[in-house]
Amino acid sequence: MPPIENDSGKTELKSRIQQLIDSNQVMLFSKSYCPYCLKVKDLFKDLDVKCNVVELDLVEDGTNYQELLVEMTGQRTVPNVFINKTHVGGWDKTSQAHKDGMLKQLLSGDGETYDFDLIVIGGGSGGLACSKEAATLGKKVMVLDYVVPTPKGTTWGLGGTCVNVGCIPKKLMHQTALLGLAMQDSRKYGWEFDETVKHNWETMKTAIRNYIGSLNWGYRVALRDKHVNYVNAYAEFVEPHKLKAISKRGKETMYTAAKFVLATGERPRYLGIPGDKEYCITSDDLFSLPYCPGKTLVIGASYVALECGGFLAGLGLDVTVMVRSILLRGFDQEMANRAGDHMEEHGVKFLRKYVPVKVEELEAGAPGRLKVTAKSTESDEVIEGEYNTVLIAVGRDACTDKIGLDIAGVKVNPKNGKVPVNDEEQTNVPHIYAIGDILEGKWELTPVAIQAGKLLARRLYAGASLKCDYINVPTTVFVPLEYSCCGLSEEKALEMYGAENLEIYHSLFWPLEFTVADRDNNKCYCKVICNKLDNDRVIGLHYLGPNAGEVMQGYGVAIKCGVTKEQLDNTIGIHPTCAELFTTLDVTKSSGGEIAQAGC
Template structure:
């Protein structure tokens, strides 16, 4: 056992060192001849930061100092740097901290040594893009992702809504329905096959989910390859720099970060009526539903409602859509109504101006039987109907209410849970950012979240100044007859510029592919909205017809370049295609001229 006086001496020495650390903004324990110490001292000179230097080789008890520093910090080598009472480390760590910005943070008194440079909360498309980009720029990054099971118990893997229960399975099931239509057309083109053609739900569901599983795995591999730490746990802020992560077994772990990105996305909204969570499903359940849904009631008029109702009808199911008011709120209403009319003409029933008040189970099963009671929004009329499946698609809610944003001081719109941000995606707390569907007043689209996440990481860590452009974002609704749009709706254009300053060019058309089967003659529709005050610049593009996404993408690029009606008129169309109609539009809506087409070369 060492002598008591040695313990006392050690205690006094530790107190002396701690006092030096506590009373100086920057203190460097150094040796006068050490080239690494010289590098660090020169760095602080360049930064014009005053630092207190203790040259251990020039003081009497320098060796004892070094031994005590080893005990206190685990580091025996010099330089040994402390900033605002925080141990930074040696030469390499100090230079790295200068390079990544954390040294400046410590000098400003804002920071401490954090576990991560960046923690991204949410493993969807936006969160993954942001985290991978930040990691590729040399940052220490963590992604937390946790899927709260639906009331039916459905859950899924890494990748967020789009990959698991959104765009990807939706488009694949839409394609399944299109193939059914193509088979009907095929006979008119000379293909002969047996009449007993039927669809197998389980085969489709398994194929779609196998593909999604491969994507989930691919995302995990990509994060590992980029050295991003992935944690499958639910994140909740405890303060502005600290979160608690709870895994599915309830184990809690705590992490800190210099910066955060919120990318938690949205989940389907329920009705708030008896039986909705007990007996109904949402799009979160539909794409991996283990049985064919049978006779289905879709409640809602959102794009999710019309897309899901459309492909279910395309599989041959009995589908009814219950609509409270208008179709596709926020989209051009002329286009929305045309898309809905096409669905009605092809067997989808619409119950307009009704809202459900109760859902009851008549018989359990896969599927079972449900009774839905609904009331009119205009009269006292009450109706009842029986269905095998009830799909709720009345909108989505931002996943922001249970992640401790109040403890972090992040302002949230209390009405919808959305987060207001500036044009840098910065929330009310400067080091906390938000991207994707949870943003107030921005597009709820996967490619927008990806672009915003990637550009945000570059601004934070690569000196970029490029911001996400939320104007003229092209998109497509995958209804049975697809609807592509970019820019303003006719209603919005008129509101912004006035009826006299807007010119609308439009045409019906009949795709060549539809002529031999003899279907949907002059049901497809093209519309350009132009600003007469600005050289007839195109401010709204709208297309209802096949392959709408492929058609709209190129016109989206043209609008980003500021395309005018004259430039489109001067563009030679590709014949015979649907897209060429936009190079030959010559009838204005205001003229009331005939817009039907008689043949492919009109």
């Protein structure tokens, strides 16, 4: 039958389809030759359930049926299953519903007994993205979010780590430090000012917290506008489809849902030594600290440690970083060490190969005075030091141990609390999914969580199939001399392909804006790692210099598109910029050639 040519014919057929759905316990739109349709029919036969079937390839207007079903459900494929007026989906969704008990509920007519179609546990970037997308697709959605106060009593509003105690305040404090450096440079450019320039911590902290408060409010408004039910309460599973929400005052309320998404994120790890929780702070506390931290010891070598240590030093504070082993574990080590060397040249002190064993309070105050005892990792040497503030940044732990996942049957890695999932973010319990920082072996980055959350909602409720791509994700570490990368580190590339199959192009450089200020001559560095076995395709790209995130974002697109070294060479750069270096690299590591730049 040709496509429906008028609205009345379309309305009539749509009404006929709806009548079939409404009047049959199980309504199956199928094609007689489709193997997945046969699987669905066999499933209902095994369950001794009668289903009404329309074979779209055998009825005269089957094409029109299918087009209208796409409009009604968002699903283009067959089988297309409805049970007691509820759209279930295709074979994958139907078999999944059978495994998790949902099919039995629907067949018994109890499909509407759940309070919500979806409950998202966690109000961070990923959880908010997933919940809003699901609500947009017509589902009844709840978000449960509760911030457990830090040992220092710090807490915050809706939006998760990134907005409140991560990316946003970190970048703004990094910008504060860059502005201080810009003022120093400005004298060389002719700016004259006589008054003493000093930084006011309270002014900066208040301005940043006010901005974050506006973001918190914006997220609440967005959830309300999308008709997402938001509850500020701690969630804990009591059954596979039921959880209790515990409010700040201890009131417990039960909620049920057909599906759940875990988006609980991570919190900073403590050291487990005397005095750590009593006297130390973490990044959860730093960004709203009511006083200037003064002389600060940063314990750790993670990106959080180096970023915080970097901007505190940029504010003029006395900063020491205590490092157990290497800097920026998991990142390219040449880039990490160059970033660390730059920090050291600009006044950050490093205590390498030491671990703290005890923190004691010498004097209370805001800030007070603390004594830190540390032990060498290579000998029995013990050292002591006095600081105003001790910031712990030794990693983060997944917030999965106290939400009843064992009761729900969800498996977690017992070592780190991370949740293993398949390539569709599905846990071992079919109706429970997980996204964001708690995933085993995935990136701990805000944009990744947002992308995963949106795509998950579309797969669950719009018949979509696109999955989150966790490969070649660009990222930036906002140390004083910023480091960005996309693709493999040099260590990983060597491990995967061997030195004989790689060509690595590299260069030092001196940004034009640094030249008049006469600083950091040839301290910036970039390199491109190419796979000789695949037409010199770029498999790793690394940059250490100003505006690193802005530089890497575009090259991240290029790498996703499979850029080769020849294509980089054939791209005309924008002059005079740092980003153009990637279009002119011609010295390889293997050649041993000179890489210092004399000028533009």
